[in-house]
Amino acid sequence: MIKKSTFxxxxxxxxxxxxxxxxxxxxxxxxxxxxxQNFKKNQIIYAEKxxxxxxxxxxxxxxxxxxxxxxxxxxILRLYRPVQYFGYRAYxxxxxxxxSAAAFEPSTLGxxxxxxxxxxxxxxxxxxxxxxxxxxxxxGGSDTKIVSLTQKHIRGRLxxxxxxxxxxxxxxxxxxxxxIYMSREDLANLSNMTTSNAIRTLGAFVNEKLIxxxxxxxxxxxxxxxxxxxxxx
Amino acid sequence: MIKKSTFxxxxxxxxxxxxxxxxxxxxxxxxxxxxxQNFKKNQIIYAEKxxxxxxxxxxxxxxxxxxxxxxxxxxILRLYRPVQYFGYRAYxxxxxxxxSAAAFEPSTLGxxxxxxxxxxxxxxxxxxxxxxxxxxxxxGGSDTKIVSLTQKHIRGRLxxxxxxxxxxxxxxxxxxxxxIYMSREDLANLSNMTTSNAIRTLGAFVNEKLIxxxxxxxxxxxxxxxxxxxxxx
DNA sequence: GTAAATTTGTGTTATATAACATACCTGCCA
DNA sequence: TGGCAGGTATGTTATATAACACAAATTTAC
Numbered sequence: 409m410i411k412k413s414t415f416x417x418x419x420x421x422x423x424x425x426x427x428x429x430x431x432x433x434x435x436x437x438x439x440x441x442x443x444x445q446n447f448k449k450n451q452i453i454y455a456e457k458x459x460x461x462x463x464x465x466x467x468x469x470x471x472x473x474x475x476x477x478x479x480x481x482x483x484i485l486r487l488y489r490p491v492q493y494f495g496y497r498a499y500x501x502x503x504x505x506x507x508s509a510a511a512f513e514p515s516t517l518g519x520x521x522x523x524x525x526x527x528x529x530x531x532x533x534x535x536x537x538x539x540x541x542x543x544x545x546x547x548g549g550s551d552t553k554i555v556s557l558t559q560k561h562i563r564g565r566l567x568x569x570x571x572x573x574x575x576x577x578x579x580x581x582x583x584x585x586x587x588i589y590m591s592r593e594d595l596a597n598l599s600n601m602t603t604s605n606a607i608r609t610l611g612a613f614v615n616e617k618l619i620x621x622x623x624x625x626x627x628x629x630x631x632x633x634x635x636x637x638x639x640x641x
Numbered sequence: 642m643i644k645k646s647t648f649x650x651x652x653x654x655x656x657x658x659x660x661x662x663x664x665x666x667x668x669x670x671x672x673x674x675x676x677x678q679n680f681k682k683n684q685i686i687y688a689e690k691x692x693x694x695x696x697x698x699x700x701x702x703x704x705x706x707x708x709x710x711x712x713x714x715x716x717i718l719r720l721y722r723p724v725q726y727f728g729y730r731a732y733x734x735x736x737x738x739x740x741s742a743a744a745f746e747p748s749t750l751g752x753x754x755x756x757x758x759x760x761x762x763x764x765x766x767x768x769x770x771x772x773x774x775x776x777x778x779x780x781g782g783s784d785t786k787i788v789s790l791t792q793k794h795i796r797g798r799l800x801x802x803x804x805x806x807x808x809x810x811x812x813x814x815x816x817x818x819x820x821i822y823m824s825r826e827d828l829a830n831l832s833n834m835t836t837s838n839a840i841r842t843l844g845a846f847v848n849e850k851l852i853x854x855x856x857x858x859x860x861x862x863x864x865x866x867x868x869x870x871x872x873x874x
Numbered sequence: 875g876t877a878a879a880t881t882t883g884t885g886t887t888a889t890a891t892a893a894c895a896t897a898c899c900t901g902c903c904a
Numbered sequence: 905t906g907g908c909a910g911g912t913a914t915g916t917t918a919t920a921t922a923a924c925a926c927a928a929a930t931t932t933a934c
Contacts, residue, residue: 475784478792485784500777506785529769533762536769540762543776544733550783551708551718552739557791558833559711562921592882600791602922607883623882623930795891825912835892840913856900856912 426493429534441524447511453495455508460499462519466490469515470577470588474597475507484598485553486546487512487576496522496539497546512590557600560638566609567637569599570619574628582627589624659726662767674757680744686728688741693732695752699723702748703810703821707830708740717831718786719779720745720809729755729772730779745823790833793871799842800870802832803852807861815860822857 430438444467447453453464456476471488485507488494498505499522529536556568570586577588590598596606613619618634620627628634663671677700680686686697689709704721718740721727731738732755762769789801803819810821823831829839846852851867853860861867 475788477788481792483788483791485787497777497780500773501781502774503778503781506781529773530766533764533766533769536762536766536773540733540769540772540776541735543773543780544730545736547730547776547780547783548734548736548739550780550787554718554783554787554790555708555710555716557787558716559714591880603881604883604923605921607881611883824910836911837893837913838891840911844913 425491426535426538429532429538430528431532434528434532434535437524437528438520441520443519445517445519447515447517449511449513451511453509453511453517454505456506457504459504460495460497461522462495463493463499463522463525464495464509465493465518465520467516467518469517470512471509471515471517472512472594473507473509482597483557483600484594485550487572489577493542496525497543499526500539500543512588512594562599562601562605562609563612563637564640565599565601566595566606566613567634569595570626570628570634571631571638572598573626574631579628584627584629586626586628589626591624658724659768659771662765662771663761664765667761667765667768670757670761671753674753676752678750678752680748680750682744682746684744686742686744686750687738689739690737692737693728693730694755695728696726696732696755696758697728697742698726698751698753700749700751702750703745704742704748704750705745705827706740706742715830716790716833717827718783720805722810726775729758730776732759733772733776745821745827795832795834795838795842796845796870797873798832798834799828799839799846800867802828803859803861803867804864804871805831806859807864812861817860817862819859819861822859824857 427435427438447469453471454460454462466488467490469490471494472484473486473488473494474482474484477483486494494509495505529539557565560568573586573588573590577586579585580587592606592610593603595610596603599606601609610619610621613634614621616633618628618630618637620629660668660671680702686704687693687695699721700723702723704727705717706719706721706727707715707717710716719727721742727742762772790798793801806819806821806823810819812818813820825839825843826836828843829836832839834842843852843854846867847854849863849866851861851863851870853862
């Protein structure tokens, strides 16, 4: 358990966007109901069909939201970085989770009971607008993803995945190495293809000098060309 | 142009869910800013990349929200029936539309400027919760659709489309005829396949006595089996 | 520190579905 | 009334990608 003073520090520094929407007494309510949990690599935070109870706030690490599909296939739907919120959609929809969330790597998360969040929303319209905004952006992303994943060819889908990783987790100081190191399988699950095809297509990109690969370390060499592949072929 | 009294009637009867969240003075604001527009069959209501300005309320008819994809392919994302609201997501996300909306058949729509809606939300938390709820349900649907469209086989996807049409537009008094008559092409665009394959697979379903087809009229004979096909093969 | 398990890599085959070609049907309007 | 456009139907071919099989490399566990 972490001391109260540390709580305050973490949430006031990192939860900026949502935090700033709150009045002093509301901040107090959040602080009082905030609990911190650590997750190991690949540990599940919540699973499909669970009842949504918490608003999760990723403080440290990386998290994937995914859905188990047909056979053993998995589709990664969204990726989270500090400090982003998730786990609230199903609660607001009054339905069980339709997807699962797991830590990509050792991660620290904050949790606030959704009832508390809902009460806060009822008395604070900036907070309501925060969630309306988040949901709206996610829905647009999900709609766009439908078309990309169903209509683009393998190369386009993998290019999309790489570009998403750049956007989401950024690059090292060398301005080319992806900050996330993920398995070929996760890469495949992100871009709707088999692991073999992720490996093969990644290899093709290396041959074409678009990227450089060393184990799970990926260096982006030709981002412009990746964008072209995402758009056309 | 329709008389004010008729306005009041339409919106108080049909806009029930959102309408009931409003206080008398807010209802007045909506009424004063409400305009009615008729759309012909296949007429576009708004298009991708347009700037979102209006909250649309479908009063009569049927509307499809779709996205133009690669080549000439189209993906139908959502269907609307009276009385449902759409067109607000992009506004809340502060981005241009990522999809288009068009009338399936001659339709009557109400329009309210999004600025007015946003002002109302800022002063009315029930209204905010209405949108949070709608967005949350749509996002769950979109996430589920991603997996269905990418992982299910053609038969499962077409079965899904038929079940969606039942759920969305219902059946005639005979409790078997779909209330919506759509082209094979639209059916294909709903279930991510070519028109040829929609025609063929529909034919297969007829052979298997799951449905009966007379032109665009579709009778659902064996819904249980359609559900099985949606789930497995 | 060595065995076991997992991940990565590569070749081959199988198959679902798109692409293409063509014909027919049906309503429309000139 | 006849031809034209749009939609429906069906057969054939092409192809992108999954499925499978196996070997090598790397990580994990005891």
